[in-house]
Amino acid sequence: MKISDSAFFLAGITAFLYCSSTAYTHGYFGVLGLDSDVLDRNFHQILYHGMIENLELIMLLPFIFICGVLFIYFYVTTLNPVLIKISEKVIKKTNLKNKRKERSEDEIKIDEKYERLLRKSLIFCFAFTVFFSIMIKNEREGRDAANNALKMLDDKSYHKVKIFKNGENLEFAFLYCGARNCAGIEPESREIIYFPQNGHSYSQPNEI
Incomplete structure (x- = not known):
C-alpha cells in the first residue's frame, strides 16, 4: 500500500x-x-x-x-x-x-x-x-x-447533578457534558442550565 x-x-x-x-x-x-x-x-x-x-x-x-x-x-x-x-x-x-x-x-x-x-x-x-x-x-x-x-x-429516575450557585445548592437532572461546560435541566420547569465542569457533584438514579 x-x-x-x-x-x-x-x-x-x-x-x-x-x-x-x-x-x-x-x-x-x-x-x-x-x-x-x-x-x-x-x-x-x-x-x-x-x-x-x-x-x-x-x-x-x-x-x-x-x-x-x-x-x-x-x-x-x-x-x-x-x-x-x-x-x-x-x-x-x-x-x-x-x-x-x-x-x-x-x-x-x-x-x-x-x-x-x-x-x-x-x-x-x-x-x-x-x-x-x-x-x-x-x-x-x-x-x-x-x-x-x-x-x-x-x-423521576434521572441522574442528579448538584451545583453551588448564588450561595445555594441547586439540583438538576444531568443531560450532557462537553469539553468545558455541562448541561442540566430543571425537572419541573424543564429549564436548561449550563454550568462549568468543576464545582458540581453527580449521583446515579439509585442513589437519589
Whole structure:
C-alpha cells in the first residue's frame, strides 16, 4: 500500500468517525434544545465518541473483509472459469466470436474504459449509501437517547447533578457534558442550565 493510499484511508476513517459523532449529538441536542456552541467538544472527544457509536461495525469489519476475500477467491478459482466456458459456448452458438475478432482496438479500449467507469460508479454509490445510512442511524440513536432522558424525567429516575450557585445548592437532572461546560435541566420547569465542569457533584438514579 502506498503512503498516499494510507493517508487517504486514515483521513476517510477520521472523517467518518467525526461525522458519526456529530450526527448523534445533532439528534440529541435537537430534541433537548441544547446549545452546541456552549457544549463544545475537542477533536479527540468527537473521534472517541464516533468510535464508540460504531464499535459493533468496527468489530465486524475483519469478518466482512475475510468474507470478501473468500468470495473473490471463490470467484477467481471456481465461478469465473465456469462463466468463461459458458460464455464461450454461447458465443460459438450465436456466431459472435467472429464478430468480436473484427472489432477494432479503439472499440475494445472504449468498452474497457466504460466498464472501469461503471465499476467505480457502483463502488461510489455503495459507499455513499452505506455512509449516509449510518449517519441517519446515528442521528436517530441520538434522538432516542434524548427522548429516553426526557422519559427519565417523567419517571423521576434521572441522574442528579448538584451545583453551588448564588450561595445555594441547586439540583438538576444531568443531560450532557462537553469539553468545558455541562448541561442540566430543571425537572419541573424543564429549564436548561449550563454550568462549568468543576464545582458540581453527580449521583446515579439509585442513589437519589
